[in-house]
């Protein structure tokens with residue numbers, strides 16, 4: 001999917017670290033696919049260090065995944081440039097085992113993660129701060145130089161650092177970005193307050209004046225595509241990004257989600273497919289089996305005995321045991 005060919009509004013599966021790996025993205029795509037997906041964020045400085053091989057799992061994808069955007073974070077512009085070049089040239093996809101011609105659809109820069117460890121170093125949402133604006137500009141320029149016109153370079157950010165900061169958007173909208181995603185909270189707000197869509201609407205107004213060519217994507221607390229369509233129409237947005245909504249409804253991107261009526265057997269079957277794909281994908285133990293527990297409640301809910309079944313599944317020590325329990329239902 002080329003960014004220029006996206007429908008209005010288009011939908012994106014949000015990047016969620018340790019959640020939206022290739023396995024979960026494939027499951028979501030099999031129920032109701034968004035137009036774009038983002039990878040988990042991956043550190044460019046780590047990718048350019050001896051620790052590279054450990055980080056590559058965050059970028060793994062398969063041939064059937066179309067419209068996948070690689071999300072990067074880090075500090076050193078040189079490393080952004082080198083990784084953007086490896087991505088845009090197809091070299092990195094080849095290293096991941098993809099056949100020639102299969103590549104990422106874009107590169108996104110994380111300028112919104114609020115985690116202390118990232119912010120202390122001046123990365124992610126710390127780039128929103130006025131004193132780091134030069135650094136943010138250098139990172140955008142370096143990534144763009146690495147991509148060299150072969151892939152679009154977009155940004156995902158928040159409304160501000162401690163306070164809502166419209167100068168941040170004036171700055172970003174002067175960067176000629178193809179796409180900008182705005183999570184409707186400041187860094188200080190973490191996830192503690194409801195997303196402020198009226199402020200995302202204000203950014204959309206600014207976009208109309210300063211950069212009508214930049215696609216604007218709203219993000220925060222969207223439950224499903226119907227909800228997203230309403231918000232896009234109300235606030236004049238091109239796209240909607242949904243993250244945690246898929247925890248409540250794996251069919252969140254369907255025009256009319258059938259999830260409420262999906263019977264117990266199909267819910268169990270969907271989780272079984274997730275577990276089997278997990279086992280087939282992460283054969284070298286790259287991901288701990290216990291990471292599956294965060295998905296258990298996505299599927300195993302909404303029927304009598306779901307809680308007891310979840311308890312049994314979460315206590316399982318290996319994939320074989322999980323499959324045995326799921327198949328016995």
Ligand SMILES: Cc1cc2nc3c(=O)[nH]c(=O)nc-3n(C[C@H](O)[C@H](O)[C@H](O)COP(=O)(O)O)c2cc1C
Nearest residue numbers: 014015016017040041110183220221222242243244
């Ligand atoms: C577990 C988890 C991990 C996340 N990891 C990332 C990430 O790697 N990169 C990023 O830009 N945002 C990340 N986010 C933020 C989401 O992409 C999204 O902006 C946020 O959850 C709000 O959208 P939602 O209400 O639709 O979930 C993460 C959120 C969660 C809950």
